[in-house]
Amino acid sequence: DGGITQSPKYLFRKEGQNVTLSCEQNLNHDAMYWYRQDPGQGLRLIYYSQIVNDFQKGDIAEGYSVSREKKESFPLTVTSAQKNPTAFYLCASSRDRGMDQPQHFGDGTRLSIL
Amino acid sequence: SQQGEEDPQALSIQEGENATMNCSYKTSINNLQWYRQNSGRGLVHLILIRSNEREKHSGRLRVTLDTSKKSSSLLITASRAADTASYFCATDGPDRGSTLGRLYFGRGTQLTVWP
Numbered sequence: 001d002g003g004i005t006q007s008p009k010y011l012f013r014k015e016g017q018n019v020t021l022s023c024e025q026n027l028n029h030d031a032m033y034w035y036r037q038d039p040g041q042g043l044r045l046i047y048y049s050q051i052v053n054d055f056q057k058g059d060i061a062e063g064y065s066v067s068r069e070k071k072e073s074f075p076l077t078v079t080s081a082q083k084n085p086t087a088f089y090l091c092a093s094s095r096d097r098g099m100d101q102p103q104h105f106g107d108g109t110r111l112s113i114l
Numbered sequence: 115s116q117q118g119e120e121d122p123q124a125l126s127i128q129e130g131e132n133a134t135m136n137c138s139y140k141t142s143i144n145n146l147q148w149y150r151q152n153s154g155r156g157l158v159h160l161i162l163i164r165s166n167e168r169e170k171h172s173g174r175l176r177v178t179l180d181t182s183k184k185s186s187s188l189l190i191t192a193s194r195a196a197d198t199a200s201y202f203c204a205t206d207g208p209d210r211g212s213t214l215g216r217l218y219f220g221r222g223t224q225l226t227v228w229p
Binding site: 004006031033035040041042043045048050058090092094096097098099100101102103104105106107108110 | 144145147154155156157158159162164202204206215216217219220221222
């Protein structure tokens, strides 16, 4: 079955620690996205990538970093500079950057501070 | 920045009733999409309606779009307890060029359907 796999499902971060969230897709999609979801806030875009080796900042990129070395993988690092990392993180992909593309989502990683 | 805003924030109905959720947005769009999210899970795409379409159906779902009012509605007919979830609208917004393809999501409507 094609889809998006996020891991781990739950993650705990200590003060001053960087943590990396994994996102892998086997849909052969070009575009991938990272969102942050807080209660009552909806989804906010952190970073997105429309092709391998290229990515753009979204609305809340500060304190986060990404890489896109392979088409199927788009890991997100939450750095120690992100002072309020507790949230539900969702990864998504779409076939390409076209205007009429639905996004396919993983089941998320819930990050908490120890 | 959020392009779409859903209304109401929460909706509680009995099984068999219809559920209507509304979405308003701020700028011109090429299309509007509706997604569903079960608690603790990722979003699932329900339906996409293009700016030149006024109504679209998919099973028990009916979506309307009024570009003159910058609004859309999602109707779920004959609701079931399994429809309990959060529903989000998303638009492609006014972006062009390098930002083409990104979506702007609203805060969602939490629908509860009681058996």
